[in-house]
Amino acid sequence: MKIAQQTVTIFLSEEGQRVLKLAGVETAHPGVAHLYVQAEDELGIWVRTAREDGEHLLLIRWPFVLTVDLHVGGAKKIGLQP
Amino acid sequence: MDISVEGLRTSITDWEAVRGLPKEKLPPLSPEQREVAKKLQIPEEDYARSALAGQKTMEKLVAKTERFAGYLQQDLRKRVPRANIERVSLNTWDGKFEITVEIDGSRTPLGIAEEVVDDLFESGASDAQRRLERILDLALQARVS
Numbered sequence: 001m002k003i004a005q006q007t008v009t010i011f012l013s014e015e016g017q018r019v020l021k022l023a024g025v026e027t028a029h030p031g032v033a034h035l036y037v038q039a040e041d042e043l044g045i046w047v048r049t050a051r052e053d054g055e056h057l058l059l060i061r062w063p064f065v066l067t068v069d070l071h072v073g074g075a076k077k078i079g080l081q082p
Numbered sequence: 083m084d085i086s087v088e089g090l091r092t093s094i095t096d097w098e099a100v101r102g103l104p105k106e107k108l109p110p111l112s113p114e115q116r117e118v119a120k121k122l123q124i125p126e127e128d129y130a131r132s133a134l135a136g137q138k139t140m141e142k143l144v145a146k147t148e149r150f151a152g153y154l155q156q157d158l159r160k161r162v163p164r165a166n167i168e169r170v171s172l173n174t175w176d177g178k179f180e181i182t183v184e185i186d187g188s189r190t191p192l193g194i195a196e197e198v199v200d201d202l203f204e205s206g207a208s209d210a211q212r213r214l215e216r217i218l219d220l221a222l223q224a225r226v227s
Contacts, residue, residue, distance in 0.1 A: 001175055005091050007132035009122045029123040034132070036097050042097060048094075051102075054182075073090030076140050078148070 004039045010047075016064025023058060025049050034058075063067040085151055087143045089174030092135045096142075100135040109134060147172045148166050149178060150199050157214075160185065161222060172196065183221070192221050 035047040044061040108130040119129040151170040181192040201210035
């Protein structure tokens with residue numbers, strides 16, 4: 001399953017929290033980051049973060065990720081006449 | 083014909099557009115959304131921005147699915163005039179269109195990668211058109227045999 005191109009809530013390990021703080025990423029609650037995922041790969045999750053000089057991409061490595069919550073959404077349906 | 087999009091996606095364009103909106107322009111959260119934001123310990127404003135960006139992208143995905151369904155219906159009818167598309171659904175998790183074609187009461191499921199459709203609509207790639215034609219040919223052949 002792909003989680004890229006979505007805003008997800010990432011729950012971080014204590015080490016992950018420290019790393020995020022070190023990287024200067026502020027979160028409303030320690031250990032919980034609500035971020036837009038640009039891409040994912042074998043290294044981890046690449047998220048977008050706003051910095052003073054513009055947008056940056058930040059890698060959150062998989063070992064720091066405890067769990068990820070994302071809204072599945074419902075099926076959006078419309079009918080169309082042939 | 084049923085047209086649907088299953089799953090969720092937010093394009094970077096919509097995400098950036100919504101991120102720049104002033105707080106007062108964001109839609110209010112429903113009580114359920116507010117509850118989830120609280121449980122996840124994320125600010126309601128962040129939740130509202132995500133929801134709005136997702137909704138904007140969803141509208142575009144529905145429009146793409148609708149456009150593709152119309153294209154497919156025309157193409158199929160040229161091959162088999164009795165063919166009727168019952169359902170076209172874009173599954174955002176798998177990145178593919180799931181289609182059900184009905185011919186004389188018999189139903190054939192079809193899967194077409196979203197990238198083929200994007201290539202066709204966004205760049206008019208002839209290779210994408212050939213791939214699509216091939217998929218349809220195989221599906222219709224399988225039905226006949």
